[in-house]
Amino acid sequence: MADPPTVVRFRGDGPDALAAAIAAVLRHARDTKDDFTFGPLRLDELERDGLQIAGPDLAGVMQVLATIGGLAHIDM
Amino acid sequence: MSDDSAILLTIEQRVRSLVAARMQQLRTGYGAHLAVAVREGTDLSGTELLSRAGLSAALVTALAGAQAGALTAIRAGHRAAGTVARTSVERELATQGFQPPEQDRTDSVYLAAVLAGLAAAFATAILDIQNTVRAAFDAVTGTATVVAAARVLTTREALGRAVRRLGVRVTAAATSAVHRGYTDAQNTAYTAYDNTHAYLRVTKRWQVQSVNPCAYCLALHGTVVDIGAEFDRTLGPTDRPHLPVFRDLLGPPRHVNCRCRLVFEVGAAGAQVRDRVTTAAPGPATARMSAADVRRLPADQFRALLSFFAVSARRLRTLIRRAHAGG
Numbered sequence: 001m002a003d004p005p006t007v008v009r010f011r012g013d014g015p016d017a018l019a020a021a022i023a024a025v026l027r028h029a030r031d032t033k034d035d036f037t038f039g040p041l042r043l044d045e046l047e048r049d050g051l052q053i054a055g056p057d058l059a060g061v062m063q064v065l066a067t068i069g070g071l072a073h074i075d076m
Numbered sequence: 077m078s079d080d081s082a083i084l085l086t087i088e089q090r091v092r093s094l095v096a097a098r099m100q101q102l103r104t105g106y107g108a109h110l111a112v113a114v115r116e117g118t119d120l121s122g123t124e125l126l127s128r129a130g131l132s133a134a135l136v137t138a139l140a141g142a143q144a145g146a147l148t149a150i151r152a153g154h155r156a157a158g159t160v161a162r163t164s165v166e167r168e169l170a171t172q173g174f175q176p177p178e179q180d181r182t183d184s185v186y187l188a189a190v191l192a193g194l195a196a197a198f199a200t201a202i203l204d205i206q207n208t209v210r211a212a213f214d215a216v217t218g219t220a221t222v223v224a225a226a227r228v229l230t231t232r233e234a235l236g237r238a239v240r241r242l243g244v245r246v247t248a249a250a251t252s253a254v255h256r257g258y259t260d261a262q263n264t265a266y267t268a269y270d271n272t273h274a275y276l277r278v279t280k281r282w283q284v285q286s287v288n289p290c291a292y293c294l295a296l297h298g299t300v301v302d303i304g305a306e307f308d309r310t311l312g313p314t315d316r317p318h319l320p321v322f323r324d325l326l327g328p329p330r331h332v333n334c335r336c337r338l339v340f341e342v343g344a345a346g347a348q349v350r351d352r353v354t355t356a357a358p359g360p361a362t363a364r365m366s367a368a369d370v371r372r373l374p375a376d377q378f379r380a381l382l383s384f385f386a387v388s389a390r391r392l393r394t395l396i397r398r399a400h401a402g403g
Contacts, residue, residue, distance in 0.1 A: 016392035023385035029367035030378060039364030041082050042089060043388065055367070 007054040009074045010065060017070030018046040025053070028064045036061055050074070080160050081285060081335065082365050083377055084258060086384050087160070091153035091250045098145040099243040102138045107235055109134035110209065114227045118220045122210035135202060143198040146246050147191060150253045154187050155179075157257030163374060165265040168340075174272070176265035184260045189323045190253045194246060201242040208238040248332040252322070259327035259338055263303070266340045270303050273342075278303040280327065281339040292319055293336050300341070 012018035025038050036055030040046055051071075053061055065071060109131055117125045126132065162179055169176060183191065212234035216226045263280075270278040284297040295311035307325045312318055319331060328336035370378065 014392065014396050016389045016396060019385045019389035019392060023382055023389060026370055026378070026382050026385065029365075029370035032367070034367050037364050037366040041085055041365065052364075057367075 006056070006058075007052060008058060008062065010051040010053075011072050011074060012046070012051070013070040013072070015043050015047055017068060018051055019043060021051050021065055021068050021071050022046070024064050024068055025051075025061055028061050032057075032060055034058075034060050080164055080258070081337075082369070083160050083373075083381060084157055084254065086381055087153055087156045088251050088254045090384060091149050091254055092247055094149035095146050095246050095250050096243065098142045098149070099239055099246070101145070102142040102242075103236055103239045105141070106135050106138040106205075107232055110231055110235060111228050114213065114231055115224050118224050118227075122213035125213060126206050126210055135205060139198050139201060139205075143195065146250070147194065150190065150194070150250045151183070151187065153250060153254040154184075154257035154260075155181075157254045158261035160377065161258040161261035162265060163377070165262055165340075169265065169269055172269070172342075174269050176268050179261065180264065184256075186256050186260060186323055186326075187253055190249050190256075194249050197242060197245040197249070201238065204241065205235060205238040208234045252329050252332055252334075255329045255334060256327070259329075262338055262340065263326060266303055269342075276342050279341050281341060282307055282328070283337045283339045285335045285337055289336075290331065290334075292330050293334060296330060296336070303340070 010018075010021060012021065022038070022041065028034070029036075029038075034055070034057035036053055036057055038051065038053045038061075040049060040052075053065075062073075065073070113125055113128060113131050117128075158179060162176065166176060209231050212230040213227055216223055216230055218226070266278055266280070270276070279300050280303055282293075282296040282299045284293050286293070289297065291313040292311065295313070296307055299307055299311070301307055305326075307327070309321045309325050310318070321330070327338045328334050330336060373381065
């Protein structure tokens with residue numbers, strides 16, 4: 001399997017999916033030693049720009065986000 | 077300086093949503109009374125309709141409820157931001173072996189001024205709502221059955237416009253209070269440190285956080301003043317009318333939606349304070365976090381942040397489901 005891209009972007013089909021995604025990313029960040037950044041953290045900006053995840057350790061967080069309903073992954 | 081921007085944004089968003097909920101309650105609560113009165117008062121003028129005792133009382137009650145709710149939310153936001161600042165300052169000063177005194181639970185002078193302005197906004201809103209609704213009511217003429225239905229619609233829209241105007245003022249007050257809560261707590265803790273360390277000089281530096289700051293904040297960026305002093309109110313662009321400062325400039329916010337922060341610096345008492353530092357570039361974007369930032373968060377702040385997004389997701393899901401069911 002190819003390495004995940006350095007920056008990935010997700011679009012939600014609603015603000016609920018994006019808020020759930022941020023909650024999942026927060027939990028994942030706390031539970032692992034993975035190195036990545038994420039944002040934006042405001043719901044209005046999330047809806048406008050999508051959720052961006054960047055960093056060298058994206059496999060774990062991508063796996064977590066795959067379980068969130070209504071979230072679509074767009075490669076950058 | 078600790079980067080508490082993400083936590084502050086979360087607090088700000090929470091306060092914004094509480095204020096929005098209060099405005100919605102005002103619109104639906106008074107709106108229901110208004111719709112009934114409009115249907116019953118087809119032969120009345122707008123002035124006669126609004127002077128009905130029941131309708132006036134309903135507006136006063138709805139506004140009082142909204143004001144009380146907004147006031148509670150704003151005060152809570154100011155204190156929550158202060159707690160975040162205090163936690164960070166405690167960490168910074170722990171390296172100096174200093175523990176700031178307990179947080180003052182009384183309203184700061186700035187918060188008191190914000191709340192007084194809020195009370196004035198709600199008082200003005202009574203007239204604004206009545207005038208807006210009256211104009212919409214009187215603008216519709218025709219046969220009784222058509223008029224009643226049309227007036228219900230136009231007065232509801234008019235009420236919505238007037239409440240939105242009030243909401244803009246209340247939200248501005250709320251966001252300013254949150255960010256100033258952070259600044260106030262920083263100032264208080266470092267002032268206590270300054271008071272007990274006469275041989276040191278504590279200064280504060282204005283730090284822009286936004287990648288796209290306004291001209292006023294950019295002019296203030298890097299400016300250093302003594303801890304008890306105000307920043308220069310006159311700094312800013314000269315090609316437009318100067319944006320007035322609300323109450324004082326002991327620290328951010330310079331304006332509504334200002335994301336600037338204070339950076340405190342400790343030096344020897346004889347050190348010269350720089351008038352202006354223009355070499356440093358504005359800071360990074362604030363709305364992103366790293367996984368390492370998350371792991372560094374104190375447990376209570378992490379729980380608050382997680383809870384905000386988890387609860388928001390659930391609430392939004394319910395609202396969206398209801399909206400689909402209704403549509």
